Amino acid sequence: MIQDILPKRLNNVFDPAREAGEDDFVVCVLGQELMLKGEEWHAEFPRRKEFSGNLNLLYLFSVEENAYYLALEEGLPEEAAGGTYRTLRDMRYRLKGPRDTMYAAYTAWHLALWYRDNRYCGRCGHSTRPHERERALVCPSCGHVIYPRLIPAVIVGVIHGDEILMTKYANRPMSFYALVAGFTEIGETLEECVAREVMEEAGLRVKNLRYYKSQPWGSVQDLLMGFFCDVDGDATIHMDPDELKEARWVHRKDILGQTDDWSLTHEMMMAFREGRYPEK
Numbered sequence: 001m002i003q004d005i006l007p008k009r010l011n012n013v014f015d016p017a018r019e020a021g022e023d024d025f026v027v028c029v030l031g032q033e034l035m036l037k038g039e040e041w042h043a044e045f046p047r048r049k050e051f052s053g054n055l056n057l058l059y060l061f062s063v064e065e066n067a068y069y070l071a072l073e074e075g076l077p078e079e080a081a082g083g084t085y086r087t088l089r090d091m092r093y094r095l096k097g098p099r100d101t102m103y104a105a106y107t108a109w110h111l112a113l114w115y116r117d118n119r120y121c122g123r124c125g126h127s128t129r130p131h132e133r134e135r136a137l138v139c140p141s142c143g144h145v146i147y148p149r150l151i152p153a154v155i156v157g158v159i160h161g162d163e164i165l166m167t168k169y170a171n172r173p174m175s176f177y178a179l180v181a182g183f184t185e186i187g188e189t190l191e192e193c194v195a196r197e198v199m200e201e202a203g204l205r206v207k208n209l210r211y212y213k214s215q216p217w218g219s220v221q222d223l224l225m226g227f228f229c230d231v232d233g234d235a236t237i238h239m240d241p242d243e244l245k246e247a248r249w250v251h252r253k254d255i256l257g258q259t260d261d262w263s264l265t266h267e268m269m270m271a272f273r274e275g276r277y278p279e280k
C-alpha cells in the first residue's frame, strides 16, 4: 500500500520550531495541483535552495532525513528549478514512484488542504493561526480550536464461499473493480456503517465482521478501515444503479486487482485471492 515505505518511516511529531534547511523539501499547492520535479520513478519535491526569495514555510513532517515544509499561500511560487504543478491523479498514473515521495505527497496534500480550508474561523469568521503546542489552528478572537480533519470510511470485502463481491462505480472515469466502500455517518459505528453500505450498494445482509487493515488516503482526506465479512442468508445481489454500474460475485482465481498496489482495496482483493485474510 502507499504507506508501506519500510524501512523508512513518516515522522509526524509536531515540531513548530523546526527551521527549514537548504536541502529540505518544499510543498507548494496551487488549486488542485501540487509541485513536483523530476521524471517517472525519480520524482521529488523541490528543495528550499531551489527557490529564490522569501517563503513562508510551515513544518509538516519528515521521512528519514528529509523534512517537508508547506509553503503558505502568500507569495506561492509559480515554479522552481523545473518543478511543475501536477494533480495527484496525474502523479499516480503517469509520474509514479518512488513510494516514499508519493506517500509524502498524499500526506502533504491532506495537510495543505486542511490549512487552506481553515484560514478563517468557522465560528466567528476571524483569521486563524497555527496552535503553538499541537497540530491545530486557533482563533485568536473567540478561542475556537480546529483540529485536522480526517474522514473515516470503510472498505468491505463481502465473502460468499470462494467468491468476493466486486463493484464498479457509476459516473467515475476509473473502470477497474473496487470493493464496497463508503463514509461513516455521524451517530453511526463502523460496524453499522459496513452493514448499511453493503445493504445500500448490493442489497445484501452481512455477518461475521472482522477488521483487516487501515490506510490514510490523503488525496480525499480519508482514513480508510478495511473489513471482511460473510453474506448472511440470500446471496442475490440487488445493485443500486445510482451508485454502481456493476456489482457481481468474483471467484478468487479470477481476481485481477488494480493497476498498482497503492490502495487498501487492491491489498484486500489480493489478500482474499491468496487466502491471507482473517477467515473467521
Ligand SMILES: [Zn+2]
Pocket: 121, 122, 123, 124, 125, 126, 139, 140, 141, 142, 143, 144
Ligand atoms: Zn473565532
